[in-house]
Amino acid sequence: MALNYDQAVAKYEPTLGLEVHVELNTHSKMFCSCSTEFGAEPNTQTCPVCLGLPGALPVVNGKAIESSILIGLALNCSIAPFSRFARKNYFYPDMPKNFQTSQYDEPICVNGYLDVEIETDEGAKQFRVEIERVHMEEDTGKSLHVGGATGRIHGADYSLLDYNRAGIPLVEIVTKIVGGTGKYAPQVARAYVTELRDILRSLQVSDVKMEQGSMRCDVNLSLAPIGSGALGTRSETKNVNSLRSVERAVVGEVVRQANRLETGERIVQETRHFLEESGQTRPGRSKEQAEDYRYFPEPDLVPVVPNSEWIEVLRATLPEKPSIRRKRLQDEWNVSDKEMASLVNAGLLNVVEATISLGADPARARSWWLGEISRLANEKEVDPISLISASQVAEVIQLIEAGELTDKLARQVVEGVIAGGGTPVQVIAQRGLKVVSDDSALMIAIEAAIAAQPDTADRVRGGNIPAAGALIGAVMKATGGQADAAKVRELLLKHLGKGE
Amino acid sequence: MAAISRDDVAHLAKLARIEMSEAELDHLAKELDVILGAVARVQEVAGADVPPTSHPIPVNNVVREDVVRPSLTQQEALSGAPAQADGRFKVPQILGEE
Ligand SMILES: [Zn+2]
Numbered sequence: 001m002a003l004n005y006d007q008a009v010a011k012y013e014p015t016l017g018l019e020v021h022v023e024l025n026t027h028s029k030m031f032c033s034c035s036t037e038f039g040a041e042p043n044t045q046t047c048p049v050c051l052g053l054p055g056a057l058p059v060v061n062g063k064a065i066e067s068s069i070l071i072g073l074a075l076n077c078s079i080a081p082f083s084r085f086a087r088k089n090y091f092y093p094d095m096p097k098n099f100q101t102s103q104y105d106e107p108i109c110v111n112g113y114l115d116v117e118i119e120t121d122e123g124a125k126q127f128r129v130e131i132e133r134v135h136m137e138e139d140t141g142k143s144l145h146v147g148g149a150t151g152r153i154h155g156a157d158y159s160l161l162d163y164n165r166a167g168i169p170l171v172e173i174v175t176k177i178v179g180g181t182g183k184y185a186p187q188v189a190r191a192y193v194t195e196l197r198d199i200l201r202s203l204q205v206s207d208v209k210m211e212q213g214s215m216r217c218d219v220n221l222s223l224a225p226i227g228s229g230a231l232g233t234r235s236e237t238k239n240v241n242s243l244r245s246v247e248r249a250v251v252g253e254v255v256r257q258a259n260r261l262e263t264g265e266r267i268v269q270e271t272r273h274f275l276e277e278s279g280q281t282r283p284g285r286s287k288e289q290a291e292d293y294r295y296f297p298e299p300d301l302v303p304v305v306p307n308s309e310w311i312e313v314l315r316a317t318l319p320e321k322p323s324i325r326r327k328r329l330q331d332e333w334n335v336s337d338k339e340m341a342s343l344v345n346a347g348l349l350n351v352v353e354a355t356i357s358l359g360a361d362p363a364r365a366r367s368w369w370l371g372e373i374s375r376l377a378n379e380k381e382v383d384p385i386s387l388i389s390a391s392q393v394a395e396v397i398q399l400i401e402a403g404e405l406t407d408k409l410a411r412q413v414v415e416g417v418i419a420g421g422g423t424p425v426q427v428i429a430q431r432g433l434k435v436v437s438d439d440s441a442l443m444i445a446i447e448a449a450i451a452a453q454p455d456t457a458d459r460v461r462g463g464n465i466p467a468a469g470a471l472i473g474a475v476m477k478a479t480g481g482q483a484d485a486a487k488v489r490e491l492l493l494k495h496l497g498k499g500e
Numbered sequence: 501m502a503a504i505s506r507d508d509v510a511h512l513a514k515l516a517r518i519e520m521s522e523a524e525l526d527h528l529a530k531e532l533d534v535i536l537g538a539v540a541r542v543q544e545v546a547g548a549d550v551p552p553t554s555h556p557i558p559v560n561n562v563v564r565e566d567v568v569r570p571s572l573t574q575q576e577a578l579s580g581a582p583a584q585a586d587g588r589f590k591v592p593q594i595l596g597e598e
Contacts, residue, residue, distance in 0.1 A: 026566045033569035042587040043577045051577060062563030084554060091517050093591045098516075144588065160588035163577070292515060297554030305560040 005251055008223075008258035009183040015231060016178040016185050016250065017220035018129075020196060022171045022206045023139060023213070024067050029167035030138045031058030031101060031301075036169075038212075042162035050167035052097030058300055060085075064136060064169040065108070065304055067205035069314050071171055072109025072134045074199050074321075079311050083108045085136070085298040093161050094140035102172075104295040107135035108304060114199075116191035117323075118184055127184075129192045130176040141166040171205075177231075185221075186250040193217055193246050198322035198344065210241050217246055219274075221253040223261060232257070233267040237281050239274045248279040256281065329353060333362045342370060351385045358394035361401060368393055372411055376418060387418045395424045406484055409433045435484050439491065442475070442483055446492050449474035460496050468492055503536035504529060 003011070029036055032049035048056035072079055086104035112131035117124050142165050147157030173196065181188045197208045197215060208215040217240045222232035235257070240249045252274075257267055272281035319325075329349070330340045333356075343349050348369045355365040369384060373393070377384035396413055399405040405413060405428075416427030428434060449471045450457045459467040468489065475488045493499045506529040513520045520528070571577075574587050583590035 028564075028566050028568045033564065033567060034571045035568045041574060043574045043589070044587075045571050046577045047571050051572075053580075059562060059564045061566050063566035065563060089515075091515060093589070096589075145593075147593075158593055159591050160585055161591060162588050292511075294515075297552075299554050302555050302557075302562045303560050 003255065003258050003262060005255055006183070008254050009185075011226060012223040012254070012258050012261065013179070013226045013228075014181065014185040014250070014254050015222050015224070015234075016175075016181065016189055017234070018175045018178070018189060018192060019218040019220070019236075020173045020193065021216045021218075022071075022173065022200055022208065023215070024064050024169040024171060025204070025206050025214075026061055026063045026067070026169055028061055030061055030064055030136070030169040031167055032056075034164075034167065040164055042164060045164040046166070050096075051163060052095070058101065060301060060304070061169060065306075066314060067169075067203070068108050068134060068136050068171050069306060069311060070203050070205060070318065071173070071200065072112065073311070073315050073318055074203055075109070075112035075114055075131050075134065075173070075196075077109035077112030077131060077134055079109055079306055080106065081305065082106065083304045083306075085301045085304075086295045087298050088137075088293045088295055090293055093159060094143055095166065096141070096161075096163060100137060100140065101298055101301070102137035102295075103135035106297075106303075107133040108306075109134035114192060114195055116188065116195050118187040118191050120184060127178075127181065127188050127191070129178055129188070132174045132176045134171060134173050137170045137172060139165050139168040139170050185254065186247040189219060189250050190243055190247040194243055195323065197243075198326075201347070202319045202322045202325070210243065213241065216241060219246060219249045219253070221250060221257070222267070223254065223257045232261075233269050235267065235270055235272050235281070237272045237274050238284065241274075241276075245274060245276065245279075249274045249281065252280045333366070335366065339366065339370075346370065346374060346384070348374075348384065351390050354390035355394045355397070358391050360394040360397040364397045364400065365393065368397065368414075372414060376415070388414065392417055392424055399424065399428075403484060404435055405433070406435055406482075408481055409435065433482070435482055442479070442488060442491055443495070445475045445478040445483070446471070446488065446495060448478065449492075450495070457496060460493070460498060463498075465493070465498060468496075468498075502529070502533045503540065504532045 023036075026036060028034060029050055032047050034045045034047050034050055037045070049058050069079055083103065084106040085101050086106075087099040088102045088104070089099045091098050109131075110133050112134070114129050114131065115126050116129060117126050119125075141161050141163040144160040144162070145158075146160060175192070178185075178188065178192075197210070200206050200208045200215070206214055210216070216238075219237045219240055220234045221237070222234035224230045224232045235253060237249045237253060240246050253272075260267055268283075271284040273284050274281055320328075326340060326344065326349070330337075335343075343352060343366065346369075352365050352369050355369065356362050373384045373388060377387055380387070393414075396405065396410050396417075399413075400407065400410050412431065412433055413424050413427050416422075416431060416433075417424055421427040421430060452474065453471060456467055456470050460471070471492055472485060472488050475492070476483055476485060490499065506525055509525055509529045509532060510520070513525070578584045578587070578589065581589045
């Protein structure tokens with residue numbers, strides 16, 4: 001009889017370890033001046049350094065070091081007074097140098113922590129996740145395996161390599177062993193990655209998009225019988241590319257390992273791949289022949305020795321902690337936990353805050369960004385904030401509040417701005433999108449509507465106010481939807497002797 | 501006691517994906533042992549007061565501004581490749597790895 005998750009955690013204690021890789025958002029690569037821009041033609045952003053050509057000499061990107069130190073400070077780490085790069089030697093075509101420049105025993109940041117909050121049966125509870133290290137390295141190239149039935153590497157006839165991504169700055173954040181979570185291991189893992197993502201976003205050091213691979217998580221997990229005090233053999237699950245998947249991967253591995261242990265089978269120390277569809281993992285490369293990367297200090301790069309003044313300058317630029325900021329904004333805007341979560345998850349918190357600070361009403365700012373603009377962004381499969389600026393949205397909202405635009409017209413203005421029609425004011429001028437608020441112009445349309453539907457008008461005069469809807473509709477139609485419906489209603493009822 | 505065994509050399513050859521014959525392994529193990537022996541003598545000279553060094557010049561914090569400069573063209577990048585397809589480097593299939 002196979003154990004389910006609840007049965008598994010009733011018998012076994014899970015121990016977690018999380019490794020998160022983050023692509024930094026620098027303009028140029030880690031050790032050369034090639035662009036990091038996504039989506040270029042293959043092998044158009046390479047040079048002798050990132051192609052590993054003989055004699056090429058790397059130089060570190062200063063901005064990447066700053067970003068790494070900022071990450072360490074935000075995670076309560078000590079910044080190493082002396083730090084060095086190391087060569088991680090392995091022979092695989094995704095790294096044309098035959099090594100990855102990384103850090104080994106002298107990482108830039110060590111010994112931090114991150115407190116996360118989860119919901120338990122006894123209410124909200126805080127867990128401290130300790131951070132072992134934050135180190136700098138570089139991303140690898142992209143392989144395309146051609147031939148074979150599955151598109152996977154087995155059975156592939158050959159591989160095609162694009163090195164545009166090779167050398168993009170990566171930061172790896174490694175936790176210490178996270179124990180004592182009991183059955184809450186999946187929630188703790190997810191809360192940690194979520195909080196980490198929010199912190200990195202607030203630092204503006206990465207665009208932290210898990211779906212697009214700029215933030216990737218490896219989940220290490222082992223089980224031991226409850227009360228044994230022992231540590232089991234761990235598996236490392238890669239390819240976990242969403243917050244939900246982090247949680248599911250932990251559940252999947254707990255169940256898999258518990259059932260192996262139940263039947264007396266051994267847990268193999270290995271890399272496993274997360275399967276998005278089933279929430280299970282499948283074995284990857286076995287690590288039983290122990291990794292042998294033959295690390296040694298990188299002779300082409302000089303040590304990084306951050307002085308304390310520099311560190312303090314960086315520390316002074318640390319933004320408000322995301323958890324504290326979220327609480328503050330939620331109070332200021334008076335919104336529900338759920339709406340707050342959608343703003344955060346959509347990555348719209350900053351832009352909504354900016355829109356409001358430019359004078360827009362908070363409720364309208366939220367609804368425009370989460371609603372219409374997100375919808376248009378979805379259609380175009382782009383980021384909402386790439387479509388329109390906070391100041392343009394604030395301008396549109398202020399025009400709505402001034403009664404110069406209806407919601408319907410405002411949507412047309414926003415669409416116009418997004419289509420490249422210029423500023424809201426320019427779009428309004430070009431397309432003639434102004435509310436018809438001139439009473440005399442509206443009265444002409446109202447009288448025409450009454451003349452066309454005399455029976456309806458009589459019913460309204462007789463006290464059937466809802467019947468006015470047909471007349472208001474006719475006026476709106478006659479004015480091309482540009483009239484303010486509330487204004488039309490007010491004028492119409494007054495004209496028919498039913499005004500307040 | 502040799503500084504490097506024949507098994508060590510076989511292991512390194514495997515990591516580097518270099519196919520070596522039995523004769524080559526025997527030959528190389530001996531040669532490498534001589535080289536390592538020579539380096540070991542140099543190591544004896546360094547006292548406890550000499551820290552291990554990774555760079556010949558005692559200089560720290562050499563960094564670049566985060567500025568993009570022109571890269572090679574695709575054609576230039578691929579010019580030394582033994583094989584290419586679709587603007588990419590073409591390499592033989594890789595066995596036994598994910
Ligand atoms: Zn380059």
